[in-house]
Amino acid sequence: MYKVGEALVGDEPNLAHIDLVIGEKDGPVGQAFLNGISQPSKGHTPLLSVIRPDLQTKPSTLIVPKVTVQGMEDADKAFGPVQEGVARAVADSVEEGIIPKDRTEELVIIVSVFIHPEASDFQKLNRFNYGATRLAIRRAMEEFPSIDKVFEEKDKAGHPLMGTRTVKLRNPPYLQVAMDKPSLEQQLNVIQELPENDHLIVEAGTPLIKKYGISVVEKLREKNDSTFIIADLKTLDTGHLEARMAADAGADGVVVSGLADKNTIEKATREADKCGIYCIVDTLNVSNPVVLLKELEEKPHIVELHRGIDQEYAGEEHSAWGDIPTIKELTRENLVAVAGGITKDTIREALESGADIIVVGRAIANSKDPESKTRDFLEAMGKAYSKLEEEKFGDIEQFRWRTDF
Structure with missing residues (x-):
């Protein structure tokens, strides 16, 4: 198994943008999981996703910050509301059958998270990252989007950083x-x-x-x-x-x-x-x-x-x-x-x-x-x-x- 999911939830500066992959421990995702733990990069140190200290979620999940963590204030956001929100989303996805329960020991998940440097509301950080992770997992397991969906949407939707712009004339007159x-x-x-x-x-x-x-x-x-x-x-x-x-x-x-x-x-x-x-x-x-x-x-x-x-x-x-x-x-x-x-x-x-x-x-x-x-x-x-x-x-x-x- 090698599944990819993505989701954006919330609003700035506390929004959550999640990119994740799900796969077997003995496959490429598992290898990336081990490399992430054993060879962390400066300012982007991965951390295991835990519901609380001493209780990691299953499947084992590695959180990788996209933005450089600078100082304890940034670390508190990653090691607190984001870590717990992601962990709970993974656990709930198993409990609801989105991830097969009988495969929780075979699979690992790598979750790349965006934490805005100006984020300050821990409740929103927790809630948004929980929701985005849940959505990204569902999308990954259901292989969303289909290529037909991509064709349907590619000339309609606008990237939030670019704004909406008409680039194709699909709806005359x-x-x-x-x-x-x-x-x-x-x-x-x-x-x-x-x-x-x-x-x-x-x-x-x-x-x-x-x-x-x-x-x-x-x-x-x-x-x-x-x-x-x-x-x-x-x-x-x-x-x-x-x-x-x-x-x-x-x-x-x-x-x-x-x-x-x-x-x-x-x-x-x-x-x-x-x-x-x-x-x-x-x-x-x-x-x-x-x-x-x-x-x-x-x-x-x-x-x-x-x-x-x-x-x-x-x-x-x-x-x-x-x-x-x-x-x-x-x-x-x-x-x-x-x-x-x-x-x-x-x-x-x-x-x-x-x-x-x-x-x-x-x-x-x-x-x-x-x-x-x-x-x-x-x-x-x-x-x-x-x-x-x-x-x-x-x-x-x-x-x-x-x-x-």
Whole structure:
């Protein structure tokens, strides 16, 4: 047996974070157990888990502090509330049948514990470490999480030290606000006024990037770290270089022109994959997007069906978006964006055509009240949140009680 479990319980500074392994005495876990006792490292001296002095728990359990123990004050936390909490959690896990009682002499457990240097509440330290150890043992014995659970959660949950951030577009439709106006101060004000919403994307538009450079993405990120940001470079050459530039600046996606050579598009897609961002092909002035996509060996993550501003001003009629279902099948993420003069009155048509991302530029980015305009579009998409919901839950889609194993 070789089982691994992890759990986080409580709040700072008294929170408990437990990493543990369970295995046989005569296996690799048993060897690590002996090495831990016989070869302790300075400041991280392991200790046996005891319910009280002279009464160790079973299976034998070794506690290894993650943070350096400095002085008696830190030692008291480890040798008191944490040691007893872990020991009792192990004993209760056996009593409840989570760990087989008939194997308590065959198995050993190594528990790595985090003790915050500023922790001071012994009752919370005890309770949190007890709960985290119980949870980690159950997870280990039940081999939680399954790989399917990992796939389900990996793009939803946020690490507490990083915060929640949208990195994958898994729940369309989305509203993409194109920051096209070449006025950095004005566009920074816009991004600050956008409402909190999981279905919102920000685009650093081509004119904005041409005037201020790719560093404009970093400035937008500083104003809103959780938003999915796309750098609309409309790349025509050196796709791999520009994809890397966008990623280095903090973008989550980079736009390549569909008029570029197919090698340029494919190199941009491959580089985007390496950087963990999306490659979007913009079909502005591309006569047949389906033919283009079929010729590509490396399919882009997203295709944007785009009618240009100059075309709109020339009075060209808004035409159907084309065969969106077929185009979706030719993308990596099965996502299609539509752009070009979309209003609240035409947004329903775009959604019914199968569009996953609705790109809106001037109607929001140049508005005197971008927050209200954004809410109007989100409401038309059926993705609006009330201000009360935002204040209560923050990142709406990501909010959930962590009660699962």
